Amino acid sequence: MDAVEENVTPPAPGEDRYRALALANSAMALPGGHYVDLLGTPAAASHWLTAHGLAPADAALGEMCSAQLRALREQIRALFASRVAALPALPAALAAVNDAMTRVPTAPLLKWDETTGPYRTTPHPTTALVDHALAALAADAADLLTSPDAERLTACASTPCNRYLLRNGRRHWCSTRCGDRARAARAYARRTRPAGD
Template identity: 75%
Template structure:
């Protein structure tokens, strides 16, 4: 049975997370050598994560049903990233989930009317639709990443057991210095044991 890591600040953001919040979402379930952590494990953690990424106000009353929707979208986005990085076709369920999230809220600013200032346009964002808005924003961001110029840079961290995704810069295939050090140490150990076996 896997142990749960208690600290949520186990790793710094992976390269690309600041530009693509969908990467941060995909990386919110983190596998580490000592166990794993889920930054969306509870409604309170989910609210905190959404707030940190500018997708929800601090004071919303997050419910488990909403947190579960975000965790579900995370798994579907991870599935799409896995397909993209392996050069495999996407699972239809993952595509359907992302497309469903994309269509949950209107994308065009609506025409509204203020009694004092007259007509103006604004995107609707009522409190009851905060989670739908976050899901749509993250799904659109994932679609932009997968279809944009950065798609070819998307890769999985090359350090076992890490399960995070990143945008590759040069030859770097690790999401953090810690993962890079662990991968180099594992390769050095493998070389030493191989030379002793020969």
């Protein structure tokens, strides 16, 4: 992933409040059939987790861990799509999010050192780090879907964009660029419409 990919689109409205929304939007469809996956490689997934405060800067994920992150992203996207379309959630998506939330302890565990005695800590070898990140992202998605903000959750109205956002007023686009593209497409359709239609 390079700086150009990161600058393709700014964060969608709501990503600053919900990391799960940022996760859902980490796979972007762009005009011209282009596609950007901010989690496409282990290095990119490590960078994304670090940038979102879910891993230390020296985190180095393997392919299995980054694949788990991408899989959770798809399940969260499925739940967002169900919510936006007012359809029942897919059972597999609910199970994946619930599994991620319950896979790790919610509090630091009690440990015992022979010299210093009891202490509490959260284990952080790489797999535990990823499990904690997945749990945090799944809980964040559950928080969004059960909050009043869920009423504002919508899909970007600009084709081919596949990102989600929290609608603010009448805005239905994830970025100014998408809004401009949608308005230009409508204007072009009006200009090219045959007379009498």
